[in-house]
Amino acid sequence: MDIFENPILCRKCRKEMQKRQIEKDGFLLRVVECPDCKARFMHPTDEAEYNRFKQLRNKTFRVKMRIIGNSYAVSIPREIVNFIKEQEKIMDDMVRMCFSDSRRLSLSFGEDSEEELAEVGE
Numbered sequence: 001m002d003i004f005e006n007p008i009l010c011r012k013c014r015k016e017m018q019k020r021q022i023e024k025d026g027f028l029l030r031v032v033e034c035p036d037c038k039a040r041f042m043h044p045t046d047e048a049e050y051n052r053f054k055q056l057r058n059k060t061f062r063v064k065m066r067i068i069g070n071s072y073a074v075s076i077p078r079e080i081v082n083f084i085k086e087q088e089k090i091m092d093d094m095v096r097m098c099f100s101d102s103r104r105l106s107l108s109f110g111e112d113s114e115e116e117l118a119e120v121g122e
């Protein structure tokens with residue numbers, strides 16, 4: 001049984017804490033919050049996942065650019081792909097790429113169709 005299926009009382013106020021979801025860095029995290037003092041804690045599973053993400057986020061990977069046809073390719077470290085796969089459950093083989101500033105290229109995984117897409121041929 002999931003720990004959050006049970007009523008959880010605030011240690012200080014003795015009130016039942018309310019289940020909520022908060023969004024942090026693209027993660028949907030389950031929390032319980034006290035209606036009085038607003039004390040809250042995260043679901044242990046979500047907290048562990050989020051901590052794994054924070055460790056990965058602070059890592060810098062040096063990857064090589066390779067020429068493939070008219071394009072350049074870089075490899076995404078397996079560590080990152082595995083993590084995203086676990087989060088998304090299914091990972092599309094299409095990612096969105098955006099030249100966000102003159103020295104930064106960003107990749108977006110998963111559903112999010114707000115940006116305009118440009119198809120690039122090989």
Ligand SMILES: [Zn+2]
Nearest residue numbers: 010013034037
């Ligand atoms: Zn409280």
